[in-house]
Amino acid sequence: MNITEIYNHVRKRTEEICSVLNTEDYVPQPVNFVSPPKWHLAHSSWFFEEFLLKKYLPDYKIYDDDFCFLFNSYYNTVGNRTFRAERGHITRPTVAQVYDYRNYIDIHMQLLLQLKDPQVHELLELGINHEQQHQELLLTDIKYILGCNPIFPVYDVNIDWENQQNSDSGFFAFPEGVYEVGHNGDGFSFDNEHGRHKVYLEEFEISQNLITNLEYLEFIEAGGYSNFNYWLDEGWAWINENEVKAPLYWHKIDGEWHMFTMAGIQKINPEALVTHISFYEAAAFAEWKGMRLPTEFEWEAASFKLDWGKRWEWTNSAYLAYPNFKKAKGAIGEYNGKFMINQMVLRGASCATAKHHSRSTYRNFFHPNERWQFTGIRLAKK
Template identity: 50%
Template sequence: MENLVQAYNTTRAHTQNLCKPLQIEDYTPQSAAFASPPKWHLAHTTWFFEELILKKHVTNYKVFDPSYGFLFNSYYNSLGDRIQRGHRGLITRPSVDEIYKYREHIDREMNVLLKNLPSHEVLALTTLGINHEQQHQELLITDLKFTFSHNPTYPKYKDTNYTCKAPKTNEWLECTEGIFTVGHTTDDFCYDNELGAHRVFLEPFKIAKDLVTNGEFIAFIEDNAYKNPKYWLDNGWQWLQNNQISHPLYWKSINGKWHQYTLSGLQPVDLEAIVTHISYYEASAYAFWAGYRL
């Protein structure tokens, strides 16, 4: 039980630590329907514990604010109506301060509940909620980067740009043919899409150990591959044309040199770093151009 309480509090604290570099103006903007504001992530992950656990498992529990169920539900149709996804950035009220008070309230209630020998259902839901919040931690930074990248000042989130390099081996990993079990098979936590374990037969194949670098991907760009339909799946080619895509997300050509927006601002593309923020279509086209497949 102590481990679960610690995991809960550690996870909740980490979400707020991710927001420490933000200024108050950063919490609310929404740059696209798929990119939620940091304030919404803070509130939604809190709503999860209130809606699925506290309201159902604490006698005479009083909700923090009745309107939050509508404002901070996401896609849980069975749990009531919700604001349109693309309108999350319009929630200027409640304030950021109120959302942090909401988190404090829920954390107090959850700690009391967890320290009083709750049922197996509460423990399972808490574990689910922790994993759910960890997902939103990744989403929070992903969405924030997308929003910051649309700011013409290219604001810095942290000094670290989080680009990664990997050693080049030019080696391939060989996988023999066989029957393999796919899916979750233990009693440990998993999401429902990991269930339904089944066997599959795989033909023998090789997979490259090396990750594609920015420098290698620039060669793909400079070969006019973004303008050559023979490398692209039909849906991918339509995606290019409809969205006028000619380079990876966050890349920008300045005076003939490639730059990319990172969490530490706009910087020259590191040729040795691993290429990131490309779509499945771009990855597939690159592999075909290079003489391989995904």
């Protein structure tokens, strides 16, 4: 596919994700970290308008001035943003108007793409990858919104993500030595994975399989959530304040564990990979097992051996700048760098990640208590 085809394909995929929603489903923001589907649709379009059309398409007329501040996310450089926590109270523009906005952007993007302006390429790739990131958030935010509803609506009965299983087992061993990590420059990549550099790793072993629901149930039944010895101090406070006793979306119904899935409420499948796990839970599980989580560099060094793409895998690495990290100038510089505090790196990809979006150097990151993504656990040991 050429870049125009990729653009069109990705844009269409975003709308496909929303095709089974009712208008009402596009509106709410049940918690701060979830955004209304309507907002994702508009914001990913705003990104192309703000960073491409306004600058590179001659005589481009902004669709609507109001959209600029309504659908900006965190780009302080661009202007006053709407308070993030209030996104769910904004009923206008309507969903229909947002789709009209998308259409308007797409029509003008076709014009821009015909100009074949070489300056545009890098930002275009960023916009496409940005939209793919929002596709994953759309899916996990829709799951969260539906999961808030006591009547547990189904998103799609044909999606079987929560039942994915391992295809491998056992541990791989890696020797001590200098390894290279980080992106080497070919193909698209985010600034946070530049530049390629050397790290020194001690000898380590990394598991070929992810933890299953069965293994996680053993942890629960062994009293994992009530023994402070397994927990980081802040993790222990977190489970107690929030009365966490199981992964997100798990419900005990008539004495049996169930899970809310994209296909509705289901009994826990013991063979399936556990998911919707916070870093705190992943670390406590590893402690209980007498092992540990891999670092992001161990993971990357081992990645060529791993089957991955089912769950985002928590690492024991904090999300920090690589040596020689450079922020881009202007608003694009706000993309990644300013989030480099109090977050942990996840590696791999999940069932909800857009195809061909991730890679072995990709650094995803969330706060240690966040678990509405399709996260999972891979263990390491020395």
